[in-house]
């Protein structure tokens with residue numbers, strides 16, 4: 001067993017592992033090409049903040065640069081990838097729900113914001129929405145681990161959502177196929193599904209536009225709560 005020398009405490013640059021990608025197949029350290037994958041390394045400044053451009057190292061070179069074991073580097077990289085995937089999912093939901101309200105009136109922004117965050121009163125809803133959208137778009141536009149993901153309202157796709165009319169809880173959401181005949185076939189099958197055949201009066205079928213299936217679920221649930229707020233306002 002070989003033991004590695006301890007890393008010098010104040011050696012720079014320090015790196016943080018951002019993930020692993022098969023988009024970049026050449027090692028920035030030694031120049032080896034046709035690698036299966038590389039590890040994305042972000043340099044850190046003296047205060048530990050991310051600074052500068054990401055480098056892509058083969059796993060062996062990354063392990064040597066970080067003075068860590070290859071398996072340790074590989075595990076950290078795959079955990080970082082999972083974290084990034086999770087953030088992508090969060091960002092799809094944020095843009096699905098709030099994207100269509102970016103240029104809405106203050107009252108509409110209030111309805112969507114307080115439908116989801118009934119206890120969040122510190123700032124105006126418009127400010128919160130703008131901040132969330134900026135963060136979500138930055139996440140999806142980030143190309144460290146691969147090409148940018150869809151992140152505009154123009155990228156929305158239709159989803160068929162089955163929900164409970166009483167509390168808006170979503171039973172089912174699925175992307176509607178883009179080919180018209182297949183879309184009709186899928187919609188008919190979902191509407192006829194035995195799961196809700198006995199309680200059709202308690203079910204709504206709706207088509208919502210979103211960036212992901214979870215985003216579509218969130219949009220449908222939010223719509224229900226917005227309708228409740230509006231109904232409460234117009235009550236005589």
Ligand SMILES: [Zn+2]
Pocket residue numbers: 027028029030031032057058060061
């Ligand atoms: Zn290398």
